[in-house]
Amino acid sequence: xxxxxxILGLLSIQPMSGxxxxxVIDESxxxxxxxxxxxxxxxLSTLVxxxxxxxxxxxxxxxxxxxxxxxxxxxxxxxxxxxxxxxQTPPIREPFLARLxxxxxxPADRIQKLVDTRRQEVAEQLAALEAIAVPANATxxxxxxxxxxxxxxxxxxxxxxxxxASTQRQLERITP
Amino acid sequence: xxxxxxILGLLSIQPMSGxxxxxVIDESxxxxxxxxxxxxxxxLSTLVxxxxxxxxxxxxxxxxxxxxxxxxxxxxxxxxxxxxxxxQTPPIREPFLARLxxxxxxPADRIQKLVDTRRQEVAEQLAALEAIAVPANATxxxxxxxxxxxxxxxxxxxxxxxxxASTQRQLERITP
DNA sequence: CGCACATATGTGTATTGACATATATGTGCG
DNA sequence: CGCACATATATGTCAATACACATATGTGCG
Numbered sequence: 001x002x003x004x005x006x007i008l009g010l011l012s013i014q015p016m017s018g019x020x021x022x023x024v025i026d027e028s029x030x031x032x033x034x035x036x037x038x039x040x041x042x043x044l045s046t047l048v049x050x051x052x053x054x055x056x057x058x059x060x061x062x063x064x065x066x067x068x069x070x071x072x073x074x075x076x077x078x079x080x081x082x083x084x085x086x087x088q089t090p091p092i093r094e095p096f097l098a099r100l101x102x103x104x105x106x107p108a109d110r111i112q113k114l115v116d117t118r119r120q121e122v123a124e125q126l127a128a129l130e131a132i133a134v135p136a137n138a139t140x141x142x143x144x145x146x147x148x149x150x151x152x153x154x155x156x157x158x159x160x161x162x163x164x165a166s167t168q169r170q171l172e173r174i175t176p
Numbered sequence: 177x178x179x180x181x182x183i184l185g186l187l188s189i190q191p192m193s194g195x196x197x198x199x200v201i202d203e204s205x206x207x208x209x210x211x212x213x214x215x216x217x218x219x220l221s222t223l224v225x226x227x228x229x230x231x232x233x234x235x236x237x238x239x240x241x242x243x244x245x246x247x248x249x250x251x252x253x254x255x256x257x258x259x260x261x262x263x264q265t266p267p268i269r270e271p272f273l274a275r276l277x278x279x280x281x282x283p284a285d286r287i288q289k290l291v292d293t294r295r296q297e298v299a300e301q302l303a304a305l306e307a308i309a310v311p312a313n314a315t316x317x318x319x320x321x322x323x324x325x326x327x328x329x330x331x332x333x334x335x336x337x338x339x340x341a342s343t344q345r346q347l348e349r350i351t352p
Numbered sequence: 353c354g355c356a357c358a359t360a361t362g363t364g365t366a367t368t369g370a371c372a373t374a375t376a377t378g379t380g381c382g
Numbered sequence: 383c384g385c386a387c388a389t390a391t392a393t394g395t396c397a398a399t400a401c402a403c404a405t406a407t408g409t410g411c412g
Contacts (some may be wrong), residue, residue, distance in 0.1 A: 001398065038400080087294070110260070118263070174315055179368090
């Protein structure tokens with residue numbers, strides 16, 4: 001469970017409610033990490049139970065009360081331990097490649113369509129990533145790192161598009 | 177659960193035992209799909225229960241008996257349905273990027289080390305992928321598709337290496 | 353007025369999967 | 383002789399997650 005650490009990391013930057021966390025995850029780290037809303041709340045609870053985060057209720061009058069969460073000292077220590085620990089590579093699962101691998105069961109035009117649909121999807125993803133503004137000449141480590149994670153997504157999207165184009169050409173070559 | 181379909185796909189090419197399937201998954205589709213051994217056996221059982229695969233026991237004298245599995249007609253139909261169904265994009269989870277995002281908590285040399293360790297790992301992965309031989313001028317759709325999935329892994333590994341180099345340069349720029 | 357949507361927090365539950373473990377036998381190595 | 387390793391199948395179990403659902407209130411729109 002690395003969602004624990006992702007949340008701990010976000011809380012180390014700024015105290016947040018579960019609701020806000022979910023939004024931040026979707027918006028600012030969404031290109032490399034996703035989380036279910038219910039999981040965010042449950043993880044926050046275990047974090048508080050384990051003493052890695054603290055919870056403070058903020059009374060609001062015109063909307064439901066907030067549970068504002070902060071990383072505790074132990075939480076920050078745990079975060080640093082995680083940052084220094086060896087990286088466990090996650091299981092690779094690429095549904096599109098899995099499909100493409102068996103796609104010769106389909107007629108040629110259907111294979112082409114598979115590839116083309118994928119091309120459109122990746123093109124949209126790329127456009128979405130490129131639309132996110134990044135500071136041009138970052139001087140702080142945090143800025144550099146955060147724009148680098150974004151650049152990673154862009155680099156892979158472009159690589160995927162190039163590969164798709166090349167695959168498409170190869171497919172056209174065998175079915176003239 | 178797409179392991180069902182991955183297994184169904186492999187069985188459509190050739191009847192196999194669970195043991196053999198696990199090996200084939202590790203070796204031939206390992207660069208885009210991984211599976212736990214216990215999960216392979218359990219999935220085979222549900223596949224048989226659902227009538228999508230059939231099981232035949234092959235008695236062997238000097239080793240444990242084989243359970244040879246084949247895709248049934250219904251299994252092949254299910255496979256084709258899956259191939260034609262809209263692709264559900266899996267949740268994105270990139271532990272390395274998650275770490276890098278919060279790595280400004282670490283001293284500069286530790287960040288560099290993080291990036292460098294990653295560079296070595298990806299370089300090894302790339303070498304492993306490049307070592308797999310592929311037919312140069314594929315004429316069959318199946319060959320083209322299968323070498324394309326391999327090419328995909330290579331393309332992404334190279335993109336990752338380029339990005340890592342660029343990130344490293346940026347980090348050096350801010351900590352002279 | 354009803355409806356959707358944003359704010360905000362949670363529970364219930366089934367599936368998936370990772371990891372450990374059990375069982376049985378043959379081969380090769382030191 | 384013991385040990386590791388390959389062949390081969392399978393269960394037990396816990397954690398992580400996805401998806402659905404429940405609850406409560408204010409705002410804006412047609």
